[in-house]
Amino acid sequence: MSIPKEGPSAGITSATVLLSAATSRKIKSDLAMTGELTIHGEVLPVGGITEKANAAYENGIKTIIVPKKNEKDVENLSEEIRNKIRFVFVEQVDQVFKEAFVGSPMIT
Template sequence: DFFEKTDIHIHVPAGAIPKDGPSAGVTMFVALTSLLTNKPVRNDVAMTGEITLRGLVLPVGGIKEKVLAGMRAGIRTIILPKKNEKDLEEIPEHIRNQMNFKYIQRMDEAIELALKHTEPLSAEREVVSVPVS
């Protein structure tokens, strides 16, 4: 009922933190889905990708830098747009071998990979806001 009666529009204006491109689309959609379904996001994955209004996942830039940042942060599973698979050739093989890459073409695939498959959060642990940085 909520989803049929509610439209959600997220606008991320320019501010103190510079942003370049739409690569946080997948991450913001997963975070919003987590909030609305009360299902937590896995804390061992990172993700990137642009999304269309129809839920298709488009390629983004800066894959090498994003993978290396994830590696430094201890992340070993990264969800990437399928069309960015070729960009992994820029990453040294010894680093690629330590990582687990999941390729997606649609947002339903991202949700399946990123959300924990457990019971929803209890009311006392319910997330009421999602910080955007």
């Protein structure tokens, strides 16, 4: 099954999926993520945080990995969403990997 993706906000998701495929590590099933990724592993801010958080909430997602530079966007979300979803703010892709995989943390 193909999952449509567009734009740079799928950067950290694509990197996580590739690492999962290469290492056979499972990604947590109740997790969503968004963020642009540079070739140096830096996670950059993206747009649409409100829409993405609302969609995650409606689909039972418990944790969202978000660029640290989008922290203000998360602060502007409804209190209900902020109380129901755990937001993990990241600046580097290794932080994404440590949060995303089932079991012990990734060695990076």
